[in-house]
Amino acid sequence: MAFMLRAASAAIFLIVSLATAGAQALKPSASAQGFHSRARLIAGGEQGEAQLAGVEITLDPGFKTYWRTPGDSGLPPRFDWSGSENLASAEIRWPAPARHEDAAGVTYVYAKQVVLPVLVKAKDRSRPVKLALSLEYGVCKDICIPAHANLALDLSGAASSRGAIEAALAKVPVPQALGAQGPLSVLSVAPLSGGKPAFTATIRAPSGAKPALFAEGPEHWYLSTSAPDEAGRIAVTVEEKPKDASGRVPVVLTLVADGQAVETQIDLDGSGVPR
Incomplete structure (x- = not known):
């Protein structure tokens, strides 16, 4: 049953992603509206030899998104940083999720809003890092629907949201x-x-x-x-x-x-x- 739910969710994700690909091929910005949600990139300044950033997902009331392991159904976030400039690595840190149980089974989710901290390392520390992210994530109320966002942020000139990122880091296991x-x-x-x-x-x-x-x-x-x-x-x-x-x-x-x-x-x- 769990396999069937995961397979069905993956099929829905693929169909809707293909249908919305053209609409999402707009010039990336720091934030983007998605299905009952909004995603944005935020910056948090220096962290040792790295820089802090975050992927913030804000959800409409009653909707949820998924952890790296979604559970019986749902889809984990997917990150494509290949369009970035001067980026050596982008390591996602995962705050602990909540356990949600309903007729479809048990899922591991975030509700209302989640910030996924990102530890960013530059290829050349003397040059700015310009992040470009193609983000896919599932949004669920009664059924899981995919959302997509093309996001971009120049870390050297971005306003700091360090407090929000550090609060999320405190929830990482x-x-x-x-x-x-x-x-x-x-x-x-x-x-x-x-x-x-x-x-x-x-x-x-x-x-x-x-x-x-x-x-x-x-x-x-x-x-x-x-x-x-x-x-x-x-x-x-x-x-x-x-x-x-x-x-x-x-x-x-x-x-x-x-x-x-x-x-x-x-x-x-x-x-x-x-x-």
Whole structure:
């Protein structure tokens, strides 16, 4: 079912993107109106040897957009920086999403507004970086519809939105080892017996918080997570995986609660069992 939802979303994205390609072939600017949304590039000044920028997406009431892993349906943002000048790299940092559950399944989303921080490195630090971004992102209320924006920004002359970018950076999950001490952590993982490959992640979260866990595997691995039980256990199920999978399979577990977020990597074997 999850595969069918993802395939349907991808087909809709392709059809609508092709239909709107001509309308979007306008001269890029720092902001652009999309389907029930608005996207813009913002600047944040120097950050060590790099520069801060951000991709800001503002959504109409009731609409959502998706994290890098969308969940059972939806489409992650796609970034094409190839038209930029003097750009060596543009690294997206991902604030933690929210878990949204409805009749279509569980998705990992942002609502209202999100800033995706970008760590920009210049080829030549003595020259300005001029960003040009072709952005595709999904917008959802009852069904996922693609939006497209052609954006451009000269970082040397742009007004600073550093506060908004730093606020978003504060929501990016902090790397943390399995079993680490602290108020928010993934304490352990253990195999679960049953039909599909699955395991239990035992977590610690602040009292009264409503934690959510997001699980990401390599390409062609799709994992789902349950809500936590009273003992802080969350079931993680391998919904799909390559038939010939073998060796070490890295999986990232992102745990979110009370405005905090941590990111823990574990390893599965080819059958989906924790190593």
